[in-house]
Amino acid sequence: MKQAAQLVAAAEASEAQGQFEQAATQYRQAEEAFRAALVSARQAGARRAIEDELPALRAARRQPNKRMPRRSPPTRSPPPCATNYGSKKRSPPVS
Numbered sequence: 001m002k003q004a005a006q007l008v009a010a011a012e013a014s015e016a017q018g019q020f021e022q023a024a025t026q027y028r029q030a031e032e033a034f035r036a037a038l039v040s041a042r043q044a045g046a047r048r049a050i051e052d053e054l055p056a057l058r059a060a061r062r063q064p065n066k067r068m069p070r071r072s073p074p075t076r077s078p079p080p081c082a083t084n085y086g087s088k089k090r091s092p093p094v095s
Contacts, residue, residue, distance in 0.1 A: 008026075
């Protein structure tokens with residue numbers, strides 16, 4: 001934010017001296033600096049919110065869930081074509 005404020009001050013000084021192109025460039029740079037600072041602040045806020053929730057999530061993860069019984073992992077069943085293959089009756093060989 002300091003950098004953006006310094007750029008605005010420099011742009012205002014350039015504008016007062018009649019250096020309008022330089023002032024416009026400095027205003028654009030200040031705008032980019034302000035946007036970067038806003039993005040950084042939003043990310044910091046989101047990071048703080050996540051960090052505030054972490055202790056509760058970690059504690060919940062350590063405690064077993066008493067409402068739901070533990071289940072064994074799901075087993076894979078064979079594909080349908082494999083189960084039907086052996087059940088078909090074969091016709092007797094033709095002589």
